[in-house]
Amino acid sequence: MALFDLPAPLFAAIDAGMATVLPGAARLAVWALLAGVGTLLLYRLLSPQQRIGEAKREAREARRALNGFDGEFSDAGPLIKAQFGTAFRHLGLVLIPTLISILPLLALLTWLEGHYAHRLPAAGETPAVQAVPATYQAQWIEGGDVPRVIVRDGDGGGAVAEVAMTAPIPVVEQRHWWNTLIGNPLGYLPEESGARRVTIELPQPRYLPFGPDWMRHWLMVFFPIMLIVSLLTYRWAKIE
Structure with missing residues (x-):
């Protein structure tokens, strides 16, 4: 089994349980909710929030100092160095937690694509x-x-x-x-x-009752909801 397929049995079991009471579009909305909240909270748990906050403040101060500098360009070297230094420090603090926290999301997207993007033809329906x-x-x-x-x-x-x-x-x-x-x-x-x-050429299910075919794809249900939930979680959890 491939790396991103390891959680697939868990995803399938949860989805099968939801399928007893929810249609496909509603299940996608639940998955988007879980993905948006779970990814942001996992990042918050894994990242050094206090140090990231300090690095962001230092970066803002370095930018403010450079923007307010009114001398010769040759004298701005320390300010430029400070701006790049604080920016790279901020990047270094968030990079690894970000990469780790999106791994479950990638696994979920892999499973959703294989489960929701297409369906097997009905009996007598022969695909090309x-x-x-x-x-x-x-x-x-x-x-x-x-x-x-x-x-x-x-x-x-x-x-x-x-x-x-x-x-x-x-x-x-x-x-x-x-x-x-x-x-x-x-x-x-x-x-x-x-x-x-x-x-x-397998048939593609349509999860929205309106709009052109491309708009009724599972991605058009999942990603807008996940984006909105992620932004709300970001503000609610005060994530740096």
């Missing part, structure tokens, strides 16, 4: 499937417990890969280095198959 290179042919096959995608050699050979569609993931590729961070629940195409990529 395309393989790369174009010398290979891919076909959607129904039957059995789950539908499958079969990749065949276009030169008249047999099947070179088979993918069980156990999750609504629209792309299957050969394994890359970044799959140690973000994995594909459907697995990967074998290197010896020769096929590099298979794209499945």
Whole structure:
């Protein structure tokens, strides 16, 4: 299992519990609320708030002193050095806590994309499937417990890969280095198959009852709510 996929069973269990009482859009709103509050509070817990506050005040004073300087440019060296020094001190204090606090958010976004961006077709609904290179042919096959995608050699050979569609993931590729961070629940195409990529045009759910298609995507529900909640949490928790 890839690094950002480790919390996926927990996310799935929580979402399944919410699904008993909430529709998809409402569940996305809850996830956005948790993400906005949780990320900011985790940052507050991990960061040295008092030292960050002092660094911000020092940076403001350094800027004020430089802006008020009315002498020769050659004499402004210490003030410029102080401004850069305080700015880099502030950056150094917030960088590591910020990077650590967004890791759970990245894991959540990875799971939400795989769970909410697409859905598996209904019975009898056959999506278009395309393989790369174009010398290979891919076909959607129904039957059995789950539908499958079969990749065949276009030169008249047999099947070179088979993918069980156990999750609504629209792309299957050969394994890359970044799959140690973000994995594909459907697995990967074998290197010896020769096929590099298979794209499945899965249907996309619409979570808003209005607006163009791009506006009804899960991101348009999640990110505006998370942004508003994050700003409110920032002010409420007095985060530096």
